[in-house]
Amino acid sequence: MAICATCGNDYDKAFTVSWNGLTETFDSLECAAVRVAPECAACGCRILGHGVETSGIMYCCAHCARQSGHPTMVDRHSVMDA
Template sequence: MAICDMCGNDYPRSMTITIGGEKNSGGVFDSFECAIAALAPRCGHCRCRIIGHGVESGCNIFCCAHCARAAGHDGLVDQAGHTDGGSGQWKVFDDSREGVVE
């Protein structure tokens, strides 16, 4: 068993995460919750944890383009808009039937 670097729990199904393949860059965690708390960067404006890709400007990372603009980083957008040929409506993905053979 391995001990979680975040909470200290000794857990038999812990995971080791590395960042960029660099040795000693991540840690050992008993859950994704602990890994996120320890490793996810914070938005340069609102300070929330960035769990997705985020947006980057220079050496800064933000949770969304709105926060980047609020911090003075112009030119970033969250969506391309209708000019890209999209309908402007969200596509809903239904994976509840994934792998079902009829």
Template structure:
């Protein structure tokens, strides 16, 4: 069995995710998201969708980017 890097659970169905900057072993997608997903610079939620990026700063949506003063990012209409 493999131990989850986030919660420490020793689980027979754990999986490994490889990224450019490393990765890890997880027992659930929830733990993988907690460890790997970027955080919105405005509301601090985990970005698990497309999100938005401006000058290397990540936002969960165009609304958060606008609240942070970014101009020119719009959600699809």
């Protein structure tokens, strides 16, 4: 069995995740997200999808970025804009 790096649970179905030269063991995706996923600078939620980035700051969505003073941020452009 292995010990989760986030919660300390000793679990027989634990798995490892490697990122940025680190490798840690987790007992659930939730615990892995708490440790690995970036946090939205506006609302604090974990960014599990693409998110948006402006001025080197990560947000979970364009709404949070706009609320934080980046009025032109959009989640995606239409096909016509591409």
